[in-house]
Amino acid sequence: MLTAAALVLCGALATGAEAQATGDLGLVVERASGSLLVVDQSERARIGRIGGLGDLSHASLVYSPDQRFAYVFGRDGGLTKVDILEQRIVGRVMQAGNSIGGAISDDGRYVAVSNYEPGGVRVFDAETLDPVADIPTGGKTIGLVDIPGTRFVFSLWDAGETWIADLSDVPPQITRITGMGANPYDALVTGDGRTYIAGLFGADHLTALDLWQARPEPRAILPGYAEGRAGLPVYKMPHLEGWALAGTEFVLPAMGQHEVLWVDARSLEETGRTQTHGQPVFAMARPDGRQVWVNFAHPRNDTIQVIDTLTKQVIHQFKPGPGVLHMEFTPRGHEVWLSVRDAGRVMVYDTETFEKLREIEAESPSGIFFTARAHKTGL
Amino acid sequence: MLTAAALVLCGALATGAEAQATGDLGLVVERASGSLLVVDQSERARIGRIGGLGDLSHASLVYSPDQRFAYVFGRDGGLTKVDILEQRIVGRVMQAGNSIGGAISDDGRYVAVSNYEPGGVRVFDAETLDPVADIPTGGKTIGLVDIPGTRFVFSLWDAGETWIADLSDVPPQITRITGMGANPYDALVTGDGRTYIAGLFGADHLTALDLWQARPEPRAILPGYAEGRAGLPVYKMPHLEGWALAGTEFVLPAMGQHEVLWVDARSLEETGRTQTHGQPVFAMARPDGRQVWVNFAHPRNDTIQVIDTLTKQVIHQFKPGPGVLHMEFTPRGHEVWLSVRDAGRVMVYDTETFEKLREIEAESPSGIFFTARAHKTGL
Numbered sequence: 001m002l003t004a005a006a007l008v009l010c011g012a013l014a015t016g017a018e019a020q021a022t023g024d025l026g027l028v029v030e031r032a033s034g035s036l037l038v039v040d041q042s043e044r045a046r047i048g049r050i051g052g053l054g055d056l057s058h059a060s061l062v063y064s065p066d067q068r069f070a071y072v073f074g075r076d077g078g079l080t081k082v083d084i085l086e087q088r089i090v091g092r093v094m095q096a097g098n099s100i101g102g103a104i105s106d107d108g109r110y111v112a113v114s115n116y117e118p119g120g121v122r123v124f125d126a127e128t129l130d131p132v133a134d135i136p137t138g139g140k141t142i143g144l145v146d147i148p149g150t151r152f153v154f155s156l157w158d159a160g161e162t163w164i165a166d167l168s169d170v171p172p173q174i175t176r177i178t179g180m181g182a183n184p185y186d187a188l189v190t191g192d193g194r195t196y197i198a199g200l201f202g203a204d205h206l207t208a209l210d211l212w213q214a215r216p217e218p219r220a221i222l223p224g225y226a227e228g229r230a231g232l233p234v235y236k237m238p239h240l241e242g243w244a245l246a247g248t249e250f251v252l253p254a255m256g257q258h259e260v261l262w263v264d265a266r267s268l269e270e271t272g273r274t275q276t277h278g279q280p281v282f283a284m285a286r287p288d289g290r291q292v293w294v295n296f297a298h299p300r301n302d303t304i305q306v307i308d309t310l311t312k313q314v315i316h317q318f319k320p321g322p323g324v325l326h327m328e329f330t331p332r333g334h335e336v337w338l339s340v341r342d343a344g345r346v347m348v349y350d351t352e353t354f355e356k357l358r359e360i361e362a363e364s365p366s367g368i369f370f371t372a373r374a375h376k377t378g379l
Numbered sequence: 380m381l382t383a384a385a386l387v388l389c390g391a392l393a394t395g396a397e398a399q400a401t402g403d404l405g406l407v408v409e410r411a412s413g414s415l416l417v418v419d420q421s422e423r424a425r426i427g428r429i430g431g432l433g434d435l436s437h438a439s440l441v442y443s444p445d446q447r448f449a450y451v452f453g454r455d456g457g458l459t460k461v462d463i464l465e466q467r468i469v470g471r472v473m474q475a476g477n478s479i480g481g482a483i484s485d486d487g488r489y490v491a492v493s494n495y496e497p498g499g500v501r502v503f504d505a506e507t508l509d510p511v512a513d514i515p516t517g518g519k520t521i522g523l524v525d526i527p528g529t530r531f532v533f534s535l536w537d538a539g540e541t542w543i544a545d546l547s548d549v550p551p552q553i554t555r556i557t558g559m560g561a562n563p564y565d566a567l568v569t570g571d572g573r574t575y576i577a578g579l580f581g582a583d584h585l586t587a588l589d590l591w592q593a594r595p596e597p598r599a600i601l602p603g604y605a606e607g608r609a610g611l612p613v614y615k616m617p618h619l620e621g622w623a624l625a626g627t628e629f630v631l632p633a634m635g636q637h638e639v640l641w642v643d644a645r646s647l648e649e650t651g652r653t654q655t656h657g658q659p660v661f662a663m664a665r666p667d668g669r670q671v672w673v674n675f676a677h678p679r680n681d682t683i684q685v686i687d688t689l690t691k692q693v694i695h696q697f698k699p700g701p702g703v704l705h706m707e708f709t710p711r712g713h714e715v716w717l718s719v720r721d722a723g724r725v726m727v728y729d730t731e732t733f734e735k736l737r738e739i740e741a742e743s744p745s746g747i748f749f750t751a752r753a754h755k756t757g758l
Contacts, residue, residue, distance in 0.1 A: 019399070019447075019464045019465065020398070021401040021443075021445040021446050021447030021464060022400040022401050022402055022445075022446065023401055023402060023442075023443075023444060023445045023446025023447070023750060023753050023754070024444050024445040024446070041444070042444060042445055042487065063402075064400075064402075065402060065403045065420070065421060065709070065710070065711075066400040066401075066402045066403040066421055067400050067401065067402025067403070067446075068398075068400030068402070085398045085400060086398065106711040106712065106713045107711075107713045107714075108421065147667075148665075148667045148669065148711065148712055148713065148731075149713075149731050150713070168731070192626075192666075192667045192668045192669075193667045193669075194626070194667070194668070194669075212626075212669065212688075212689055247571075247573070247591075248645055266627055266645070286527075287571075287756070288526075288527045288571045288572045288573070288756060289571050289573070290527065290572075290573075290591065309591075310591055330444070331444070331753070331754030331755075332444075332485040332486075332527065332754060332755075332756055333485065333527055334485045334486045334527065334528075334529070335486075352527075352528055352547070371402060372754045374402050374710070375402070375710030375711060375751045375754065376710075376711075377666070377667060377711055
């Protein structure tokens with residue numbers, strides 16, 4: 001039986017030291033061990049580990065609107081629901097043979113997963129992980145993002161199409177947009193959910209859609225952006241999600257080149273190029289857009305360059321260590337966390353002084369995902 | 380003594396039903412009773428009330444980075460720290476005689492308050508509420524916002540100046556910008572922390588600063604925007620914080636007119652006007668910018684108009700009830716909460732269908748503040 005004293009103690013446990021706000025938490029993917037490190041941004045510390053997630057190479061994840069649950073998309077087709085307050089797995093389904101990322105609807109009701117094998121997109125109830133809709137596409141799907149109105153957008157590698165799936169009713173209503181170009185390999189949507197941009201493996205341009213139009217029309221942008229220059233070997237496909245709004249421009253990694261491209265956010269015309277230390281993988285803007293941090297493909301993946309947005313010049317370069325795979329800024333940008341895989345460390349830096357503030361041990365860390373992503377479109 | 384069974388129960392209380400994520404919470408100011416309603420966006424419900432906050436007319440608040448604590452700025456000069464997990468006041472100081480809002484630094488270390496009486500800005504430790512810095516200005520200060528780099532920006536009503544206080548070292552380093560114009564009454568900073576815009580009571584224009592420049596220069600924008608037209612009585616000063624980025628434009632309430640103005644976000648030139656039902660108080664963009672929701676000054680404050688950003692046309696109008704004082708969108712914009720003061724209700728609407736989803740009882744509700752604000756600059 002509970003005594004009065006025990007009840008008081010219970011109360012303290014329930015609402016005191018054990019109470020945990022979730023606004024400054026995050027998860028770090030430990031790819032080799034199939035686990036997630038739970039981290040606290042304010043404490044600059046790891047506060048737990050969750051194991052048993054299967055193959056986490058190229059894993060990504062999204063958060064529920066309350067920032068309590070994460071949905072982890074494993075390369076092996078596993079969709080795992082994790083409770084970051086209780087630090088445990090609360091649901092897991094093997095939903096395909098090979099998947100490549102997912103998204104959560106704006107209302108938090110649905111989680112969608114983009115699949116290589118058997119292709120198509122599958123949609124699940126975010127609460128129960130029960131299947132809600134199956135959208136076969138006849139092949140690999142890529143570039144799956146959420147947009148307002150309980151909608152998802154994704155592209156078809158083989159068909160060169162982009163589909164919009166409206167989940168405000170089930171079964172979903174599908175809008176097909178043809179003529180996107182040969183072999184879209186990745187895509188992104190801008191932070192306002194308006195502009196969807198697909199990178200093409202089979203063409204020397206990208207394709208943009210204005211999703212605010214009733215019938216979005218594919219528009220080629222940056223035509224011939226690598227024309228006339230010998231392409232370097234693509235050690236790692238640049239991540240389009242690394243596109244970042246910096247001031248009035250987007251910054252993006254140039255495929256196969258040692259440079260980043262600057263693109264006017266309104267006209268989508270090229271406005272400049274900055275030579276970089278290596279072939280960029282991610283070009284990430286600090287949340288205020290004032291700086292852009294760039295990491296690089298192997299063998300130059302021990303280095304970070306920081307570019308000033310106004311001058312487009314590199315203002316800082318340093319070597320955090322071997323295998324810098326990912327970066328995540330605190331939501332208002334005063335600090336940045338870096339995964340340094342082969343050092344077995346996550347490193348935390350001040351973005352104004354560039355001082356290293358902390359090293360946190362991790363097993364082959366890759367993606368870092370802070371809970372503030374819950375409130376953003378398209379991440 | 381605790382039995383094993385009791386310990387198990389404690390564990391359940393600590394991490395089970397009582398565990399509370401903070402990403403989808405919020406606070407509603409109940410001005411008449413000096414209390415705050417704790418609300419849950421996902422449940423569309425009130426989950427608690429915190430009393431004893433003093434005079435909450437024109438109160439506003441900001442959140443700690445972990446979304447656990449709120450700092451409430453009362454009109455009576457009270458600064459109150461509230462724990463939304465434990466639903467109680469954890470600190471309170473009477474820091475001035477009459478205050479008009481505040482801000483929290485990007486790193487969450489400092490809370491700054493802008494004062495009418497005795498004027499100036501006071502800065503407090505966010506953890507303890509101990510005083511950190513006192514910045515006298517010789518008069519009323521307004522338009523206090525945070526920007527990156529542990530800095531605050533605010534303006535001086537009497538002197539027509541804007542000051543930047545850099546708190547990365549204490550005592551703060553102050554940069555004074557003169558020539559802002561006569562009697563700035565409110566100001567805002569854009570979401571990227573770059574452009575600071577002050578409204579002037581004593582001039583027929585606004586003044587902008589590019590804070591990315593080493594020496595920001597005041598620039599007059601929208602000169603004579605009400606020229607040649609009889610000004611209507613200003614029942615309520617429009618809130619500049621209602622400026623909203625919608626697509627490529629800002630939308631703002633025109634002072635003393637029945638219209639909202641559209642301003643190009645890059646050139647800051649006027650691009651259009653939309654006639655409205657009354658004198659707008661807030662013109663708030665849905666987070667994706669696709670819609671703008673407008674409420675109005677007395678006696679037309681029972682109505683909401685929704686404007687489509689692409690066409691600049693009113694696409695929906697309805698009467699939630701008497702005294703619609705404030706609006707807050709869920710972070711990804713699928714729902715909006717409205718304070719309907721004289722109905723004693725907060726009402727929740729779907730922003731796609733405009734269907735009313737819920738009514739929540741509240742005592743004279745005014746400002747609604749969701750925890751996602753913790754991760755935004757300048758809110």
